[in-house]
Amino acid sequence: MRWDKLIHKQRSLPANHEETADMNQRVESWIHNYGHDLKWLAYSYVKDHSLAEDITQEAFIKAYQKFSTFKEQSSEKTWLYKITINLCKDYLKSSYMKRVVKKGAEMFRSLPSDQSTPEEYVVNLSEDEELLQHVLRLESKYREIIILYYFEEFDTKELAEVIQASPNTVKTRLRRARQLLQKQMTSEGGTRNE
CATH class of the missing domain: 1.10.1740.10 (RNA polymerase sigma factor, region 2, helix turn helix motif)
Known part of the structure; x- marks a missing residue:
């Protein structure tokens, strides 16, 4: 071509x-x-x-x-x-x-939604799809860190270069993104189990 x-x-x-x-x-x-x-x-x-x-x-x-x-x-x-x-x-x-x-x-x-409840929607997703949905709900600066670090396997130095930030900023955002992701998944899991 x-x-x-x-x-x-x-x-x-x-x-x-x-x-x-x-x-x-x-x-x-x-x-x-x-x-x-x-x-x-x-x-x-x-x-x-x-x-x-x-x-x-x-x-x-x-x-x-x-x-x-x-x-x-x-x-x-x-x-x-x-x-x-x-x-x-x-x-x-x-x-x-x-x-x-x-x-x-x-x-x-x-x-009006076709889904009867948010819980039923989440139950129908596979674990990978559920994780992806949680990642996509993160604020963009945290979402990009998770995707580039875990899915694309960039190290912190490469990440710093890509997002034009210091390596310490990358580490902080990565830590914060993990916390937010865990909080999302825990709160949804708690709601589902009630």
Whole structure:
């Protein structure tokens, strides 16, 4: 697949055909190695599969366009995760998100639910799905720490680089995220057992 066809913005083209082929191969490698994980990461932010796919594709396009600015102070994986997280945060800050999605969510809250009780809904989920639901309910700064640390297996140094914070901040957020997750699961488990 020719990636230059997908990119509409002007970028500096490689000097020769060989460099173009190398870059196309690099992008294919990124997609193969990180595509699924980046899509999952984007979904954890935007909670919409098609939007997560769009953001993931946009991340690869942006990385392709800006590869000449990559200083190799981190791994390509860390760089791609940082691009994806920034695109997700930009989307969530957008005026469209504030105007349309939040108003729509308020409207749907007033509709009656198909589920008879929240307890029955949780009982029907598998343990993995239940854990995922708890993680997705966390505030974004805690959710991203849990996902990147446990699911993507970033160490604290890489995490600090990705979220642009100090390693101590990462450790504090990770500890706080674990506490919040445990509190959520304990309070729900207590409610279910009553």
